[in-house]
Amino acid sequence: MSISKSKILLLFTGLLPFLINGFYNPTIVKIPTLYWFIEILTWVAFPIWIYWYGIKKQIFSRNIVGINLKIFNKRNLPLLFLFSIIAILTFPIVYNSSFIYAQNHYPINYLKVNFSYSQILPGRGIKYFFILLYFSATAGIVEEFYLKGLLRSIFKNTFFSILAFVIISATIFSSLHWEGGVWGLFATFIFGIFSATFYATTKNLWPNVIGHFATDYLWFTEVKFFIPIG
Structure with a gap:
């Protein structure tokens, strides 16, 4: 099997649970x-295995x-x-602004399922803090590894290949959040374009x-910085 096909297979293995969890999360919660x-299993064990296997097999x-x-491509810590810092300042604004724009233009949040990760968070306290950190860290590490690092490595370094990567990355990222309804689909697509x-x-x-x-x-903490659009 070619390196590219191996990467695609690993990517599919990692992403499949995120594509279907909107069907089973409302029940198993x-x-x-x-x-x-x-x-x-899906947010910790699978990603660790995929990373380990990819490195071990030199994929x-x-x-x-x-x-x-x-x-x-140059080592420059500053x-x-x-x-x-730029990412910390811009990523939340892009997502929140896109989400609020969608809310204002689509009064009904079609496709929304009866589940939100906020449901899992306990009342305020040390347990709340650690679960909040867990959700934020796993999403940040795993989704960026899959949909930026691993996915980008499949594409060449030409302009149109990079453009294809950006669009495909955003499309997959958005589709993985379909259970959030059209508001979430729109916001994650715009966020995906920006972050890719x-x-x-x-x-x-x-x-x-x-x-x-x-x-x-x-x-999760309902601190939403945004720029009014439309």
Whole structure:
């Protein structure tokens, strides 16, 4: 099997549970032990195995998927730090602005299922804090690894290949959040376009992971910075 086909197979293996979890989460959330078993399996065990297997079989390397200290292909820690700050400041605004725009233009949130990760969060306290960190960190690390680092490595370095990567990355990212309804689909697509472009520019995964983490963390805590559009 070619390297590209192996990457696609690993990517499909990792993403499939996220595509179908909107069907089973509303049911298994009522059974906490089962919910957390599947949660840890799909968001922790699978990604670790995919990363380990890909490295072991030389399907990809850390550098190829953007896990390094380089930015624009050069080691520059101050610049990497700067772009991480830029991601923290811009990612949440892009997502929140897109979501509010969708709310204003689509009064009915079609496709929305009766489940939200906010349902899992307990009352305020140390347990709330750690689960909030877990949800934000796993989303930031896993989705960015799959849909930026691993997916980008499949495409060539030509303009049209990079453009295809950005569009496909955003489309897949949005489709994985279909259970959030049309509001979520729109917001995640716009966010996906922005974050994929950001990664294609910097070629480093860490600013994306940090920006994605900040977006989810602020969303869960209902701290929403946005720019009114339309």
